[in-house]
Amino acid sequence: MTTKQKVFCGNLLFTPEFGRLELLKQALMIVDDNGMISAVIQQDDEKYEQIRTEAKQAGILQEFLAEQYLLPGFVDLHIHASQWPQAGIALDDPLNVWLDECTFPLESKYQDLDFAREVYNDLVEQLLARATTTAVYFATQHLEASYELAKISAQKGQRAFVGKVVMDNPKQTPDFYRDKDSQSAIADTKEFIRRVKQLGKDVKQGVYPVITPRFVPSCTDETLAALGKLAQETDAYVQTHCSEGQWEHDYVLERFGKRDTEVLADFGLLKRKSIMDHCNFVNEADGELFAKKQAAIAHCPISNAYFANGVLQAKRLHKQGVKVGLGTDISGGFSPSLYDNIKQCVMSSRMLEDGVDVDLPAQQRGKKDSRLSVLEAFYLATKGGGQAVCLPLGSFEAGQICDFQVLDPTVAANKLPGLNIFKRPVDILAKLLYLSTPANIKEVWVQGQRVK
Numbered sequence: 001m002t003t004k005q006k007v008f009c010g011n012l013l014f015t016p017e018f019g020r021l022e023l024l025k026q027a028l029m030i031v032d033d034n035g036m037i038s039a040v041i042q043q044d045d046e047k048y049e050q051i052r053t054e055a056k057q058a059g060i061l062q063e064f065l066a067e068q069y070l071l072p073g074f075v076d077l078h079i080h081a082s083q084w085p086q087a088g089i090a091l092d093d094p095l096n097v098w099l100d101e102c103t104f105p106l107e108s109k110y111q112d113l114d115f116a117r118e119v120y121n122d123l124v125e126q127l128l129a130r131a132t133t134t135a136v137y138f139a140t141q142h143l144e145a146s147y148e149l150a151k152i153s154a155q156k157g158q159r160a161f162v163g164k165v166v167m168d169n170p171k172q173t174p175d176f177y178r179d180k181d182s183q184s185a186i187a188d189t190k191e192f193i194r195r196v197k198q199l200g201k202d203v204k205q206g207v208y209p210v211i212t213p214r215f216v217p218s219c220t221d222e223t224l225a226a227l228g229k230l231a232q233e234t235d236a237y238v239q240t241h242c243s244e245g246q247w248e249h250d251y252v253l254e255r256f257g258k259r260d261t262e263v264l265a266d267f268g269l270l271k272r273k274s275i276m277d278h279c280n281f282v283n284e285a286d287g288e289l290f291a292k293k294q295a296a297i298a299h300c301p302i303s304n305a306y307f308a309n310g311v312l313q314a315k316r317l318h319k320q321g322v323k324v325g326l327g328t329d330i331s332g333g334f335s336p337s338l339y340d341n342i343k344q345c346v347m348s349s350r351m352l353e354d355g356v357d358v359d360l361p362a363q364q365r366g367k368k369d370s371r372l373s374v375l376e377a378f379y380l381a382t383k384g385g386g387q388a389v390c391l392p393l394g395s396f397e398a399g400q401i402c403d404f405q406v407l408d409p410t411v412a413a414n415k416l417p418g419l420n421i422f423k424r425p426v427d428i429l430a431k432l433l434y435l436s437t438p439a440n441i442k443e444v445w446v447q448g449q450r451v452k
């Protein structure tokens with residue numbers, strides 16, 4: 001046992017597969033110097049006592065209390081960092097009006113780097129306090145401010161995927177907030193990728209550049225083609241909004257005579273490292289294309305309740321073999337918390353399954369087999385998110401990256417009721433997910449390092 005290793009001893013609660021929960025009581029999680037889990041040793045293992053004693057003697061044992069639980073850190077697959085000041089505001093307009101009247105004016109402010117730093121510092125801290133250990137960010141159109149976000153998350157210990165937003169279509173963007181032209185949008189994206197890759201060389205938990213056309217409406221054909229070529233020629237990640245709501249979906253059909261998924265695929269933007277946001281209007285054939293290309297979907301259930309005009313058929317897509325994770329979509333979604341999105345994911349799926357219009361007969365009201373349990377939604381927020389970003393994240397198994405949160409259900413500020421009555425692991429998990437607040441999140445660790 002080397003002094004560079006760490007050994008954590010605590011109650012591990014995680015979902016190694018969709019629909020399967022593990023609770024390993026007072027297990028030992030051995031973590032190497034790179035922040036990777038090398039082994040998980042259970043109490044009934046014959047080596048348990050010896051490993052524990054040796055770790056204690058070497059001063060590398062970190063013990064958590066019997067009433068605390070370690071859960072994997074959360075992956076927020078889709079968040080507009082720049083929209084954080086606007087969270088909770090202006091949610092009553094349709095998406096295109098909300099973009100034009102609120103969002104573009106706010107995002108245009110990020111040419112001011114001091115403003116950008118203030119917002120981004122606050123946001124990353126708020127996310128870490130809510131156990132978002134990995135975030136996939138949209139920044140803004142500005143190269144410098146987007147790079148600030150990458151530096152700030154790197155410095156605060158959060159794993160980040162960051163995109164400089166590309167939006168050059170004069171017909172769908174305002175004069176005060178647009179890439180100058182296609183050439184400069186592509187040149188800035190290339191420079192951004194170069195800088196973030198350089199930065200990432202010294203960042204233990206990782207910081208990655210993301211090719212980020214805002215969505216098809218904001219971009220010219222020339223730019224979509226150039227970004228798709230870049231996506232195919234490099235190993236950079238890609239993110240964009242896809243078939244989010246009725247307006248976007250219809251706009252793309254009208255402009256190209258094809259569905260959003262097909263358009264993005266034809267431009268080369270749908271690949272293994274692509275994260276497509278929302279995707280509410282993705283039909284079965286689109287789902288097959290997603291599965292074939294190994295592209296992932298960021299399901300943003302709170303935002304979708306406001307802007308999507310529908311509910312994502314997440315269960316069907318999961319069954320089709322599409323990678324699905326969860327996103328907050330700040331500020332289409334008002335909450336920075338994956339806890340809140342796990343709950344909304346469950347609730348929206350139940351409404352999708354049962355239907356909402358009681359004037360229809362019960363059998364015609366909903367979409368059968370759509371419900372997701374809280375355990376399944378938890379999977380999406382952890383291991384599902386890890387698969388979407390193509391990293392071994394979100395579970396406590398050998399070979400996974402060690403990101404976790406320490407939850408204490410006994411804190412005075414928010415003592416959770418009934419835990420000594422409801423003792424099945426699935427009940428403990430449900431209780432923790434439905435009722436915890438940031439007060440219960442005592443510690444957060446990313447890649448084996450404490451960040452909160």
Ligand code: GUN
Pocket residue numbers: 080095099103214215241244303307329332
């Ligand atoms: N589509 C294009 N831009 C945006 C955005 O900022 N938020 C959401 N929810 N959808 C978008």
Ligand code: FE
Pocket residue numbers: 078080241277329332
């Ligand atoms: Fe979004």
